[in-house]
Amino acid sequence: MKDVRMDxxxxxxxxxxxxxxxxxxxxxxxxxxxxxxxxxxVYLRPAAAGGFTLRPPGAIAEKRFLAACxxxxxCAQACPYHSITxxxxxxxxxIGTPVIIPREMPCYxxxxxxxxxxxPSGALDKKLEDIEKVxxxxxxxxxxxxxxxxxxxxxxxxxxxxPLIDKAITIEPRHNTRTGEHTIMEPVVHKEKCVxxxxxxxxxVLPKSVIVVQKSVEIQKDxxxx
Amino acid sequence: MxxxxxxxxxxxxxxxxALIASPLLGMTFFRGNLAAADLFGLPLADPLAFLxxxxxxxxxxxxxxxxxxxxxxxxxxxxGRSFCGWICPVGLMAELGDKLRRRLGxxxxxxxxxxxxxxxxxxxxxxxxxxxxxxxxxxxxxxxSRAIAFLSFMxxxxxxxxxxxxxxxxxxxxxxxxxxxxxFYSILARFSPVRVGFIESRCTHCNDCLxxxxxxEVLAPPLERGVRQxxxxxxxxxxxxVDCCPANALNIxxxxxxxxx
Numbered sequence: 001m002k003d004v005r006m007d008x009x010x011x012x013x014x015x016x017x018x019x020x021x022x023x024x025x026x027x028x029x030x031x032x033x034x035x036x037x038x039x040x041x042v043y044l045r046p047a048a049a050g051g052f053t054l055r056p057p058g059a060i061a062e063k064r065f066l067a068a069c070x071x072x073x074x075c076a077q078a079c080p081y082h083s084i085t086x087x088x089x090x091x092x093x094x095i096g097t098p099v100i101i102p103r104e105m106p107c108y109x110x111x112x113x114x115x116x117x118x119x120p121s122g123a124l125d126k127k128l129e130d131i132e133k134v135x136x137x138x139x140x141x142x143x144x145x146x147x148x149x150x151x152x153x154x155x156x157x158x159x160x161x162x163p164l165i166d167k168a169i170t171i172e173p174r175h176n177t178r179t180g181e182h183t184i185m186e187p188v189v190h191k192e193k194c195v196x197x198x199x200x201x202x203x204x205v206l207p208k209s210v211i212v213v214q215k216s217v218e219i220q221k222d223x224x225x226x
Numbered sequence: 227m228x229x230x231x232x233x234x235x236x237x238x239x240x241x242x243x244a245l246i247a248s249p250l251l252g253m254t255f256f257r258g259n260l261a262a263a264d265l266f267g268l269p270l271a272d273p274l275a276f277l278x279x280x281x282x283x284x285x286x287x288x289x290x291x292x293x294x295x296x297x298x299x300x301x302x303x304x305x306g307r308s309f310c311g312w313i314c315p316v317g318l319m320a321e322l323g324d325k326l327r328r329r330l331g332x333x334x335x336x337x338x339x340x341x342x343x344x345x346x347x348x349x350x351x352x353x354x355x356x357x358x359x360x361x362x363x364x365x366x367x368x369x370x371s372r373a374i375a376f377l378s379f380m381x382x383x384x385x386x387x388x389x390x391x392x393x394x395x396x397x398x399x400x401x402x403x404x405x406x407x408x409x410f411y412s413i414l415a416r417f418s419p420v421r422v423g424f425i426e427s428r429c430t431h432c433n434d435c436l437x438x439x440x441x442x443e444v445l446a447p448p449l450e451r452g453v454r455q456x457x458x459x460x461x462x463x464x465x466x467x468v469d470c471c472p473a474n475a476l477n478i479x480x481x482x483x484x485x486x487x
Contacts, residue, residue, distance in 0.1 A: 064282070
């Protein structure tokens with residue numbers, strides 16, 4: 001039996017030709033670099049370029065969320081309403097992370113928060129148990145001129161649909177100076193109560209929702225922050 | 227020549243794909259993908275994904291650490307890159323791509339196996355410096371898993387690019403030399419107890435094993451110097467060599483036997 005040796009110092013001279021050398025040492029790395037930079041150009045665009053991304057309940061601060069989320073999709077699989085979808089390549093660094101697109105399907109605020117329970121890595125903060133403490137974002141009426149209620153009609157659909165009715169959205173009546181004899185029943189979002197579930201955004205009857213969820217005014221504090 | 231291990235391995239690979247697809251069909255015993263999963267209630271986690279979440283997200287969940295360690299222990303015993311040979315969907319895809327490449331006779335060049343240690347270093351450095359979990363962003367494993375589980379097909383273009391490079395330019399270059407997770411498991415497997423053993427007296431030096439091995443460098447110490455086992459961590463334990471050896475010179479061996487010698 002020959003002695004057992006781990007080292008490789010006795011490998012014979014390779015004797016490769018110039019052609020093989022060029023192919024191996026120049027063309028291959030070049031091709032790989034090209035392929036790599038192509039992929040990087042698609043993926044490594046700034047994550048914030050797309051603006052605000054609505055994350056599932058309990059998501060920790062966005063920058064840390066992008067690293068803490070391992071993109072396993074268990075939150076999306078746990079969501080009974082299929083509100084959570086997985087971002088594609090358009091999300092840049094956020095590829096494969098969970099997003100909620102309220103106009104398609106908002107978060108219906110399950111009281112047992114199955115998405116948070118499903119998250120293995122702590123990207124969704126397990127210490128968040130009270131559904132009213134969720135701060136995914138804050139609803140904002142972005143187009144007051146189009147809002148039917150503000151224009152003087154009795155729409156109020158966002159108010160009626162709000163799971164925190166009379167807390168997160170209230171109706172504030174005021175005199176309609178345009179007609180001089182009616183009342184404007186204006187929906188007003190209260191940022192300290194709004195959880196950002198997006199049900200109002202989904203429910204808006206206009207073709208383009210005038211009320212949308214934007215970045216939280218009151219940032220959700222996760223338990224990992226000091 | 228038999229295909230005992232080949233059948234077992236291919237079955238495992240296809241079972242993994244079926245598991246990832248199973249939630250789509252309304253089944254509930256498996257959730258997640260290869261980054262993190264629940265299998266019959268048992269939480270499993272990719273240790274490299276855990277590391278990136280820990281460094282970049284500054285979050286430590288003990289149960290998650292436990293599931294990552296469990297998976298690490300499992301692959302340590304079987305030989306780290308057994309993940310690559312038996313579980314990883316990219317491995318399966320690259321194997322099929324390699325069949326096509328052989329038929330075309332293209333892309334014979336290779337990169338050294340040790341390059342993946344550098345990719346691993348790059349991933350760890352990037353997440354520490356910028357908070358971007360480079361491997362979770364680029365991972366073709368994640369892309370394929372999400373394409374199966376969530377039908378998001380567009381990112382598969384990146385996987386197609388890898389496949390194209392492998393077929394046209396450089397043989398199995400992603401799995402052999404570039405994958406950071408492969409690098410992680412190579413290092414882990416360096417001292418794994420379950421190995422491919424080599425019985426020199428039976429070897430006829432037909433070199434059939436070299437032709438089937440995806441990382442044929444690991445067979446050099448046994449074949450050239452009679453080392454009793456494949457010791458390199460890069461061996462993916464695909465056992466194609468054990469299957470193909472006409473003289474039964476290769477078998478499954480345990481680490482401690484080397485010391486008895």
